[in-house]
Amino acid sequence: MKTSNLSRFRRLLFRNVNSLFFSVLLICSLIQCSCAAVQKPQNNKEKVLNASNVVLSSSEECARECRPNGKPKTCYYKFTAELYTVLSEACDICTPSDNNTLHDSCQCVVGDGVERAVLTINRKIPGPSIRLCKGDTAVIDVVNKMEGTELTLHWHGILQNGSPWYDGVPMLTQCPIPHGVTFRYQWVADNPGTHFWHAHTGLQKMDGLYGSIVVGVPRCVDPSGPYYDEDKPDHVIVLSDWFHELANERFPGRQSVRRGQAPPSCLINGKGRYEDPITNTTTKTPLSVFTVKKGRKYRFRMICAFCSVCISQLVIEGHRMKAIATDGEAFVPVDVDAINALSGERYDFVLNADQPVGTYWIQLRALGECSENKVQQFAILRYEGAPEKPTSPQPTYDNCLPMPVLLNPVDGLCEEPRTDAVCINQLKSDEKIDPGILAPNPDVRIYLSYKFSEFNTTRLYGTKEYETFLIPPTGPPIVSLIDGISYEFPSSPPLTQPKDIPPEQFCNGHNRPPDCGEFCKCTHTHHVKKNSIVEVMTVDEVGVAQLHHPFHLHGHAFRVISMARSPDKNITKISMKHVRDLDKKGLIRRRFDLPPGKDTIPVPSNGYVVFRFRANNPGWWLYHCHFVYHPPIGMEIAIHVGNQSDLSPVPSGFPKCGNYIPPIRSSRRPDRKSQSH
Ligand SMILES: [Cu+2]
Numbered sequence: 001m002k003t004s005n006l007s008r009f010r011r012l013l014f015r016n017v018n019s020l021f022f023s024v025l026l027i028c029s030l031i032q033c034s035c036a037a038v039q040k041p042q043n044n045k046e047k048v049l050n051a052s053n054v055v056l057s058s059s060e061e062c063a064r065e066c067r068p069n070g071k072p073k074t075c076y077y078k079f080t081a082e083l084y085t086v087l088s089e090a091c092d093i094c095t096p097s098d099n100n101t102l103h104d105s106c107q108c109v110v111g112d113g114v115e116r117a118v119l120t121i122n123r124k125i126p127g128p129s130i131r132l133c134k135g136d137t138a139v140i141d142v143v144n145k146m147e148g149t150e151l152t153l154h155w156h157g158i159l160q161n162g163s164p165w166y167d168g169v170p171m172l173t174q175c176p177i178p179h180g181v182t183f184r185y186q187w188v189a190d191n192p193g194t195h196f197w198h199a200h201t202g203l204q205k206m207d208g209l210y211g212s213i214v215v216g217v218p219r220c221v222d223p224s225g226p227y228y229d230e231d232k233p234d235h236v237i238v239l240s241d242w243f244h245e246l247a248n249e250r251f252p253g254r255q256s257v258r259r260g261q262a263p264p265s266c267l268i269n270g271k272g273r274y275e276d277p278i279t280n281t282t283t284k285t286p287l288s289v290f291t292v293k294k295g296r297k298y299r300f301r302m303i304c305a306f307c308s309v310c311i312s313q314l315v316i317e318g319h320r321m322k323a324i325a326t327d328g329e330a331f332v333p334v335d336v337d338a339i340n341a342l343s344g345e346r347y348d349f350v351l352n353a354d355q356p357v358g359t360y361w362i363q364l365r366a367l368g369e370c371s372e373n374k375v376q377q378f379a380i381l382r383y384e385g386a387p388e389k390p391t392s393p394q395p396t397y398d399n400c401l402p403m404p405v406l407l408n409p410v411d412g413l414c415e416e417p418r419t420d421a422v423c424i425n426q427l428k429s430d431e432k433i434d435p436g437i438l439a440p441n442p443d444v445r446i447y448l449s450y451k452f453s454e455f456n457t458t459r460l461y462g463t464k465e466y467e468t469f470l471i472p473p474t475g476p477p478i479v480s481l482i483d484g485i486s487y488e489f490p491s492s493p494p495l496t497q498p499k500d501i502p503p504e505q506f507c508n509g510h511n512r513p514p515d516c517g518e519f520c521k522c523t524h525t526h527h528v529k530k531n532s533i534v535e536v537m538t539v540d541e542v543g544v545a546q547l548h549h550p551f552h553l554h555g556h557a558f559r560v561i562s563m564a565r566s567p568d569k570n571i572t573k574i575s576m577k578h579v580r581d582l583d584k585k586g587l588i589r590r591r592f593d594l595p596p597g598k599d600t601i602p603v604p605s606n607g608y609v610v611f612r613f614r615a616n617n618p619g620w621w622l623y624h625c626h627f628v629y630h631p632p633i634g635m636e637i638a639i640h641v642g643n644q645s646d647l648s649p650v651p652s653g654f655p656k657c658g659n660y661i662p663p664i665r666s667s668r669r670p671d672r673k674s675q676s677h
Contacts, residue, residue, distance in 0.1 A: 056139070059128065063233055066133035066216040075132050077140045081151055081209065084120040086111040095286055096124070096270070109208070112265045112274040112377075113283025114244045118208040119146060119199070125270040126238045126305070127197075127211035134192045134217045140185045142177060150176035150201055155187060155213060156344060157195030157328050157599055159555055163187045164495055164619030165650060167554055168200045171489035172620050172638060174496065175657035176201055183655070189215040191557070192222070193328020194301035194346040196238070203247035203628050206263075206307040212236045214301060215328070223330040223430040227322060228299040228350045235290060235298050239312045239341070239364055240305040241266045241375070244274075247307070251629060253471030260473030261629045262369040263308050265377070268362070272377040288379040290362070292353040299324075301348050304341035307628035309547055310370035311410060312341050315401040316381055317360040317392065321349035323407050323422075329557060329597030330430040334422045338403035340367070340410055342550035344600035344626035347407065357383040359390045363401050368546040369473065374398070410548045412565040412604025415589065425563040427596040436533045437559050437612045438592045443532035447509070449576035450549065450625070450635055451541035452478040453486075453519055470633045479633050480625075483509040484516075485524040486634030487624075492658035494523070494640070495620040496650045500658050508637075523638060528615045530642035535561070536623070537583075538601075539608040543573040548602040549630065551609070555621035555641070558613035559595040562588055565607035572606075579608050600626060618642030 054074050062075035091108035107123040121127030130138055144151045154168035166185045170176040177183040192215045199209035214236065219225040242265040243250070250261045265274050269288040276282070292298055300321075304312050315338040322333045325348035339347050359382045366375035374397035380390065395401050406421045414423030454476040455469055468486075469477040479486050485507060492500040507513055507522035528534050536558075538551055566574050567587060582588050590610060603609045624636030 059130070062133075062136060063129075063131035064133070066218050068218045068220060070133060070218070072135040072137070073132070074137045074139060075130070077128060077130060077138065078143065079121045079128065079140055079153070080143045080145055081119065081121055082123065082145045083147065083149070084109065084118050084123055084208075085115065086118055087113070087115050090123070110271055110285045112242060112267060112272040113285035114265070114274050116244050117246055119149075119204050120208050121211065124211075125208040125267075126240070127209065129211055129233060129236065130197065130213040131233055132189050132215060134189055134215055136189050138185070138187055138189060141182055142185065143182045144177045144179050147179055149204075150178055151204065151209075152176055152200050153185065153197050153209070154200035154554075155185070155195065155197050156552070157191070157193060157346070158187055158189065158213065158215075159191050159557070159617060160187055160619070161190060161555075161617045162648065164555065164617070164621075164647070165654060167619070167621070169554065169622050170201050171491070171493050172495060172622055174493055175655045191215065191328055192217045193325060194236070194303060194348055195328060196303045196305060196346070198305065202632065203251060203307070205305070206241070206243065206247035206628050210238070210240065210305045212238055212301070212303055224299070224324040224333070224348065224350075227297065227324055227333055229297045231299040235300045236269075237290075237300055237302045237314070237379075238269050238305050239266065239303065239314065240270070241308045241310055241312075241366060241370070242272075247628065251632065252469050252477065255471060259471065260369070261308055261470075262310065262373065262375075262473065263366075264373055264375060266306075266310075266312070266364060266366050266370075266375055268364055268377050268379040271379075277373070290379065290381050291384060292351065292381065293384045294353055294357050296353050298351045298353065299348060300351055302339065302341065302346060304343055304345045306341075306343040306366075308343075308369065309627050310366040310368045310375065311546075311548070313365045313367055313406075314339050314341075315363045315365075315403050316351065317362070317390070317395075317401050318355050319351055319360065319381070321351060321407075323347055323349045326424070326427070326596065327557065327598045327600055331427040331596050332430050332594075334407065334427065336405045336407040336422060338401075338406045340406060340408040342410065342548060342600075342602040342626070343628070344550050344552045345408075345598075345602070351381075353383060357386050359383070359386045359388065361390050361392065361395055361401065363395050365397060365400060408602070410602045410604060412563060412607035415564050415567070423563065424596060424598065424601070425560055425591065428594040429559070429596045431597060433559065433594065434614050436614055437595075439533065442535035442612055444528050444534045446526050446534060446536045447539075447576055447580070448482050448536060448637065449539040449541045450480065450482045453481050454478055459518075468633055470629055479519065480630055480635035481519050482524060482635060482637055485509070485512070485520045485522060487524045487631070487636045487638075488521045488634070490523050492656070493620075494638075495647075496654055497656055497658065498644065521634070524636075525638040525640050527640045530615060530618050530646045532615050533612060534615050534639075535610060535612045537579065537608060537610045538603050539574065539576045539579050540603045540605055541573070541575055543606045545605055548605050549635070550600050550602040550626045551623060552600040552626045553613070553621065553623045553639070555617045555619055556613045556615070557597045557599045558601075558611040559597055560601060560609065560611050561590045561592070561595055562610035563601070563604065563607070564589070565604055574606055574608070615639075615641040618646035
């Protein structure tokens with residue numbers, strides 16, 4: 001059911017109660033300082049749990065301006081995960097404020113105005129924001145109240161140096177959190193920037209389990225500090241793609257009706273409207289509003305929480321964007337008109353509110369597979385004192401806002417300078433670079449090519465192998481391979497239960513299991529020595545136009561050394577062999593002049609990416625495609641940094657899990673009569 005169908009009475013109530021809610025919110029924000037002073041995050045139960053007498057600070061207390069010599073805080077968050085719904089009765093008493101700010105307690109999830117089941121943390125989408133200063137400790141109690149559903153949360157961009165067991169990858173760094181159980185994550189926010197948290201279990205991220213993380217530093221030590229006046233929670237932009245059903249409906253996928261995994265809608269900070277192409281009606285839910293004051297420069301922090309293969313593209317009417325950072329790594333600013341981001345990427349930009357006081361459109365278009373259904377969303381940029389709605393007509397998908405210069409075109413065509421775009425490999429880092437990264441040769445080179453392998457019907461459905469598969473939008477069911485291996489998680493996490501996994505479970509290109517058949521299935525792992533310089537070359541052998549797989553590395557940020565397509569324009573589908581031949585001929589241009597830092601990199605379709613990092617964080621780290629439907633069919637590997645002696649002991653009492661396959665006992669009970677003889 002859509003909001004347009006809600007009863008008139010409910011809509012009236014909605015509006016009246018809404019204005020009352022905003023009045024209360026306004027009064028609350030006016031007395032915010034005194035509120036924070038009396039707020040005690042520790043209720044009685046938490047005091048008992050907090051036996052070490054650490055002073056805990058609330059999310060509001062932690063979202064402060066970061067000052068030099070500021071005292072680090074221990075920031076406490078309670079995340080309750082639930083099965084929930086869009087447009088619940090909670091919407092009769094409130095609607096969420098413009099940007100899910102930290103003080104918002106409204107339990108109404110509006111989505112795009114189409115009712116559906118969702119998963120939520122604290123009944124919000126996006127879930128609660130984590131905003132703290134570098135050096136603070138985040139303590140997050142995750143309470144799993146999702147009946148019959150397990151969960152882990154990953155803190156995307158937080159390096160977890162010294163706390164690998166809180167990285168949130170199920171069956172690699174921890175056991176999944178079962179229903180009814182509370183799991184306490186605690187990590188130090190030691191790398192600044194715009195990050196986000198999301199579920200790492202199955203497809204749950206796509207159903208609503210995500211939210212922002214911002215780790216701030218004092219302006220005087222921020223390389224981007226000189227470019228902005230304001231850096232506020234209200235200017236975090238979380239972009240997400242959106243189904244009107246649970247993501248599991250599309251895995252492995254339908255054969256005929258609603259085939260494929262392209263979502264029909266998308267959201268900006270959890271809000272938007274849906275234009276139904278069949279009924280030609282549009283829902284009436286509120287759009288996100290970003291408020292600015294004429295003459296000020298605002299740091300916006302954009303997070304692409306997309307899950308599908310679609311590319312998010314953001315444009316703001318009448319305003320250029322000064323892009324300053326990606327994935328928490330500052331670069332020398334570039335002025336652009338639009339930014340493309342793929343699942344897992346973050347881009348920070350400065351918006352100069354130097355235009356006539358007014359109300360402007362923010363347009364988000366979803367490209368790639370989403371272009372067929374012209375999936376788009378809007379938000380509002382409003383100057384203080386400007387009218388509620390923009391005066392210009394709403395842009396359309398085909399007649400979109402102009403974008404003379406685009407950041408991150410993702411097409412891999414950036415070996416030469418171009419006037420219409422700036423590519424990631426053209427950005428210049430604005431941070432100190434480890435000289436080891438820039439040495440001519442790394443200590444280790446890892447070559448990873450990925451592709452899909454198609455199943456024939458008899459192989460998939462005619463045996464009792466029960467292979468994991470995905471039904472793509474067209475063509476036969478597929479599995480994904482990296483270096484010929486489809487990744488499979490072990491039955492216990494190797495980080496915390498290394499002795500519970502048979503060694504033959506692990507494999508890689510140099511060490512394949514015997515008799516793999518068409519492809520190998522095992523825990524694809526590359527082992528690297530602590531502190532070694534690792535170069536990873538990732539090659540797209542899928543070769544589908546507009547399908548650029550974003551690869552995310554856990555535990556480390558890396559430097560992008562090369563990102564391109566083959567100089568041989570006649571090659572319609574590249575291979576690892578072709579790229580390595582190019583490399584031997586010196587045709588891979590490795591760039592050592594201020595290569596930008598990132599932790600998520602879209603590999604251009606029919607192209608490749610080379611990056612380097614120093615493996616200075618011992619642990620087991622996932623490197624995977626960030627499209628939510630691809631890791632479940634094997635598009636991931638583990639990078640094991642250091643050995644057991646490099647790791648701190650697993651925290652005491654850490655939950656364990658694994659197979660239970662005891663010896664079989666005879667089912668015949670001893671006969672009592674025969675016993676008496
Ligand atoms: Cu992928």
